[in-house]
Amino acid sequence: MEPILQVQHLTHTYSVGTPFQRSAVEDMSFDVYDGEFLGIIGHTGSGKSTLIQHLNGLLRPTSGQILLHGKDIWAEPKKIRDVRFQVGLVFQYPEYQLFEETVYKDIAFGPTNQGKTGEELDRCVREAARLVGIRDDQLGKSPFELSGGQKRRVALAGVMAMEPDVLVLDEPTAGLDPAGRENLMANIRDYHRNKKRTIILVSHSMDEIAQNVDRILVLKSAHVLMSGAPAEVFARADELLSAGLDVPQVTRIAMGLRERGLAIDPAVYTVEALERELLALREGGAAC
Amino acid sequence: MKDAIIETKDLTFSYPADEGAEPALVLKGVDLTIERGSFVVVLGHNGSGKSTLAKTFNGILLPCGGRVYVAGMDTQDENQLLAIRSTVGMVFQNPDNQIVANVVEEDVAFAPENLGVPSQEIRRRVDDALAAVGMSEFVRHAPHLLSGGQKQRIAIAGVLAMEPACIVLDEATAMLDPVGRREVLSAVHRLNQEKGITVVLITHHMNEAEDADRVVVMDDGKVALDGTPREVFTQVDALRSMGLTVPDTVDLLDRLCKDGLDVPLTALTVEACADAIYSAVAK
Amino acid sequence: MLKDITLGQYFPGDTVAHRLDPRTKILLVVLYIVALFCADSLLAYGILAAVLAVCVRISRVGIRALVRGLKPVVFIIVFTGLLNLFFTPGEHILAEWGFLHVTAEGARNALFMVLRIMLLIMGTFLMTYTTSPISLTDGLERLLNWMKKLHVPVHELAMIMSIALRFIPTLIEETDKIMSAQKARGADFESGGIIQKAKALIPILVPLFISAFRRADELAVAMECRCYHGDEGRTKLHVLQYEGRDYAALALGAVITAGIIALRQFL
Numbered sequence: 002m003e004p005i006l007q008v009q010h011l012t013h014t015y016s017v018g019t020p021f022q023r024s025a026v027e028d029m030s031f032d033v034y035d036g037e038f039l040g041i042i043g044h045t046g047s048g049k050s051t052l053i054q055h056l057n058g059l060l061r062p063t064s065g066q067i068l069l070h071g072k073d074i075w076a077e078p079k080k081i082r083d084v085r086f087q088v089g090l091v092f093q094y095p096e097y098q099l100f101e102e103t104v105y106k107d108i109a110f111g112p113t114n115q116g117k118t119g120e121e122l123d124r125c126v127r128e129a130a131r132l133v134g135i136r137d138d139q140l141g142k143s144p145f146e147l148s149g150g151q152k153r154r155v156a157l158a159g160v161m162a163m164e165p166d167v168l169v170l171d172e173p174t175a176g177l178d179p180a181g182r183e184n185l186m187a188n189i190r191d192y193h194r195n196k197k198r199t200i201i202l203v204s205h206s207m208d209e210i211a212q213n214v215d216r217i218l219v220l221k222s223a224h225v226l227m228s229g230a231p232a233e234v235f236a237r238a239d240e241l242l243s244a245g246l247d248v249p250q251v252t253r254i255a256m257g258l259r260e261r262g263l264a265i266d267p268a269v270y271t272v273e274a275l276e277r278e279l280l281a282l283r284e285g286g287a288a289c
Numbered sequence: 290m291k292d293a294i295i296e297t298k299d300l301t302f303s304y305p306a307d308e309g310a311e312p313a314l315v316l317k318g319v320d321l322t323i324e325r326g327s328f329v330v331v332l333g334h335n336g337s338g339k340s341t342l343a344k345t346f347n348g349i350l351l352p353c354g355g356r357v358y359v360a361g362m363d364t365q366d367e368n369q370l371l372a373i374r375s376t377v378g379m380v381f382q383n384p385d386n387q388i389v390a391n392v393v394e395e396d397v398a399f400a401p402e403n404l405g406v407p408s409q410e411i412r413r414r415v416d417d418a419l420a421a422v423g424m425s426e427f428v429r430h431a432p433h434l435l436s437g438g439q440k441q442r443i444a445i446a447g448v449l450a451m452e453p454a455c456i457v458l459d460e461a462t463a464m465l466d467p468v469g470r471r472e473v474l475s476a477v478h479r480l481n482q483e484k485g486i487t488v489v490l491i492t493h494h495m496n497e498a499e500d501a502d503r504v505v506v507m508d509d510g511k512v513a514l515d516g517t518p519r520e521v522f523t524q525v526d527a528l529r530s531m532g533l534t535v536p537d538t539v540d541l542l543d544r545l546c547k548d549g550l551d552v553p554l555t556a557l558t559v560e561a562c563a564d565a566i567y568s569a570v571a572k
Numbered sequence: 573m574l575k576d577i578t579l580g581q582y583f584p585g586d587t588v589a590h591r592l593d594p595r596t597k598i599l600l601v602v603l604y605i606v607a608l609f610c611a612d613s614l615l616a617y618g619i620l621a622a623v624l625a626v627c628v629r630i631s632r633v634g635i636r637a638l639v640r641g642l643k644p645v646v647f648i649i650v651f652t653g654l655l656n657l658f659f660t661p662g663e664h665i666l667a668e669w670g671f672l673h674v675t676a677e678g679a680r681n682a683l684f685m686v687l688r689i690m691l692l693i694m695g696t697f698l699m700t701y702t703t704s705p706i707s708l709t710d711g712l713e714r715l716l717n718w719m720k721k722l723h724v725p726v727h728e729l730a731m732i733m734s735i736a737l738r739f740i741p742t743l744i745e746e747t748d749k750i751m752s753a754q755k756a757r758g759a760d761f762e763s764g765g766i767i768q769k770a771k772a773l774i775p776i777l778v779p780l781f782i783s784a785f786r787r788a789d790e791l792a793v794a795m796e797c798r799c800y801h802g803d804e805g806r807t808k809l810h811v812l813q814y815e816g817r818d819y820a821a822l823a824l825g826a827v828i829t830a831g832i833i834a835l836r837q838f839l
Contacts, residue, residue, distance in 0.1 A: 044466070044468060045436065045437075045466045045468065045469075054752065057756060059752050059755060059756060082758055082760065085755065085756055085757075085758055086758055089756070090756040091756075092749065092752065092753045092756070095753065097746075097749075097750065097753075097779055097782075097783055098750055098753040098754060098757075098775075098779050099779065100774065100775045100778035100779050110754075110757055110758075110759075110775065111757035111758055114757060114758030114759060114760070115758055145782070148335075148336075149335070150335070159757060160756070160757065163757070163758070175464070176382075176463045176464055177335075178334045178335045178493040178532065178533075179334070179493060179495070179532065179533055179534040180334050180532035180533075181334075181335060183534075205466045205467050206467075208537070245468075247467055249537070250496075250536065250537040250538060250559060251537050251541070253559045254537070254538065254541065254559055254562050254563050254566070257559055257560060257562070257563030257564075258563050258566060258567060260563075261563060261564075261567040261571075262567075262571075263567060263570065263571065272537055272540050272541050272544065275541060276541060276544045276545060276548070279545060279550075279566065279570055280548055282570055283550070283570055344793075347797060349793055349796060349797060371799050371801070374796070374797060374798070374799050375799055378797070378798075379794070379797040381790060381793070381794055383787075383790060385742050385787070386786075386787045386790035386791050386794065387790065387791065387794035388738070389734075389735065389738065389791070389794075389795060389798075390706060390734065390738060391705065391706060391734070391737055391738040392704065392706055394809065395706055395809060395810075398808075398809035399795075399798055399800070400798035400799055401807075401809075402806055402807050402808055402809060403798060403799040403800050403801065403806060404799050405805040405806060405807050406807055407807060408807060408808060408809060408810075408811050411807065411808075411809045412809065415809065429584075431741075432738075433738075433741045433742055433745075444794075447798060448797075448798070451798065451799065
């Protein structure tokens with residue numbers, strides 16, 4: 002697979018030259034591949050939010066580079082706005098950025114800034130709304146009449162409508178109830194499946210990451226701690242736990258079973274896989 | 290029967306509707322008794338009425354029908370309002386929107402100041418409350434520089450300074466990261482165990498209910514399920530139909546049970562779950 | 573970038589200047605302002621500058637922080653200075669370019685005006701640097717307590733002020749966040765004329781106002797839950813009490829101000 006985004010030796014230091022000087026991101030390097038669903042996890046303060054604001058040029062690196070399609074995004078600082086259309090960033094609690102009179106107009110804000118007009122604009126807005134499950138009859142309503150979960154969907158559609166090559170989502174399900182979380186993640190999975198575009202999902206929830214992504218990047222105090230497929234990362238559960246991070250509940254059950262002497266694959270991290278594993282074990286046990 | 294700290298009797302409530310529209314009932318006859326000293330978790334999806342219910346517990350919202358009693362006082366009795374509010378303290382979702390002052394100790398002192406407590410006594414209460422939530426070293430800090438979990442513990446201290454018999458946390462962990470959530474939960478568990486303060490924790494995070502004495506599930510303005518965590522979480526299908534998920538431990542046990550394995554559904558914690566599965570599979 | 577704004581920034585410390593009762597400090601600043609407006613000789617300004625210097629020294633705030641406080645008003649200082657320099661009528665013309673002429677009186681006025689503004693700003697800043705906003709509000713509330721009899725809602729105003737102080741950092745942070753979010757949607761705050769720039773603010777202001785109202789709503793409920801019911805029967809964690817040093821400081825301030833006024837008569 003081709004890398005679409007490349008982070009190379011990225012360092013970002015806040016308050017340079019004051020007693021408060023501190024690096025939120027230090028010498029970070031990794032690639033994001035075209036079409037993948039990448040999960041980023043790490044504590045508050047691990048550098049996640051600073052990192053993602055570099056991906057679309059909201060922050061400028063203190064040193065290091067971000068390459069998009071192989072080109073340094075800061076090669077021409079005047080064209081940084083174009084980068085923001087190609088790397089769409091949805092902040093935490095994005096519903097607080099809604100401002101237009103109607104849902105339609107709010108979703109259209111991004112694509113209009115992009116220069117889209119007429120039929121193309123209309124197509125982008127309607128398609129994005131459909132992707133997040135906003136009905137046509139809701140497009141004319143004021144966004145402030147909607148429920149919390151629906152507001153969040155509108156905000157998400159506002160970024161999807163710019164049709165970015167990479168969609169970065171910062172804690173998209175924060176504060177939602179279990180049903181709301183699952184519905185929203187289903188919308189995001191559909192978007193990924195239909196559009197075949199790259200998604201970067203930042204989350205605190207190991208379970209959410211475990212259930213959705215192809216590859217995980219674990220951050221710890223401004224550095225990349227490890228990266229790999231979920232099975233690879235969760236197989237190193239001990240390291241994650243000692244770094245003060247969670248692992249999925251299923252991984253912990255599997256660890257407990259291994260401690261008790263059952264031969265469970267360390268790479269198991271979903272309920273379904275552990276169930277299969279246990280059934281196989283029972284069959285095997287019955288056979289001997 | 291034990292002493293009740295909060296008691297609702299056939300409680301109904303609706304928010305004022307737009308002109309011409311029929312007001313929709315948010316609470317449809319809730320009968321609930323919270324025992325003094327207990328740790329009760331109230332679960333429910335958004336819109337189930339759980340937050341509205343919480344706000345009737347200290348007279349912020351008054352019943353449209355039925356009654357709410359706090360330590361025997363009717364919440365509709367205006368003369369008792371301050372006594373009721375200092376008996377049942379509330380902590381809300383957004384930590385930023387409940388901190389009044391820009392120095393931690395001033396904020397914690399806010400409630401006792403309102404209650405007319407003498408200065409020296411306020412000092413003692415502030416120090417005790419901050420110690421109880423493990424925030425003593427931040428006494429002179431500015432709240433906006435603290436983490437979410439720390440801010441929420443300041444908010445709890447601010448309520449504790451009223452020396453309440455009961456604390457209600459209205460989705461107080463919803464906006465926190467896992468670390469902050471753990472900080473807040475262990476603080477309220479300690480208050481419950483060491484000081485005997487009744488805790489009503491309103492949440493939609495299932496795993497916060499594991500250690501509770503009692504779990505109440507709200508659905509469509511009514512109490513749908515009520516019992517110990519074991520009793521409630523074993524009703525996997527009922528919970529799912531109400532838009533709630535069950536902890537992975539229970540989900541796994543439920544599946545294994547349906548696959549014909551002899552495992553109990555009552556093992557909620559990871560350790561208990563591993564034990565149960567091990568003894569069923571290794572047999 | 574918005575985080576750089578400082579409003580009456582407080583430098584915590586434990587000097588006499590910090591420990592004085594906030595009411596004393598407010599009264600001293602009032603006396604100082606009266607003295608500044610009465611000063612009309614180099615000697616008087618010299619005395620006041622010396623007094624300020626001594627206070628700065630005592631407070632350990634550092635002259636640099638005070639000078640930094642002058643930065644935002646440099647334009648006003650220069651403008652008033654120039655206005656006085658060129659447009660004061662007088663007999664002794666020192667220099668002349670076309671319609672502009674500098675008189676001796678003008679030079680004197682300009683110098684005094686600039687000194688007055690600078691000393692005024694540095695003096696008030698010294699108070700806010702050494703007094704936390706909350707005790708300043710507290711001091712004001714207590715000083716103006718007598719106005720309650722005239723039905724002036726002193727307590728309510730003080731409460732509004734302290735809540736405003738509490739929420740300034742929160743709202744600044746929020747503004748930053750909303751700006752970033754709109755920039756991520758391609759909003760452009762830099763280019764275009766004034767009208768376009770003003771229009772570009774709508775996507776920031778609307779969410780900011782909505783969020784401020786939501787916060788106000790939630791805060792009101794939280795305050796009610798903590799038994800807030802106005803100032804009736806309210807007590808305080810920190811009770812303000814005048815100490816010996818407050819009386820001494822006030823007496824000294826009064827003597828200096830009287831001296832400055834007396835200088836007017838004699839010089």
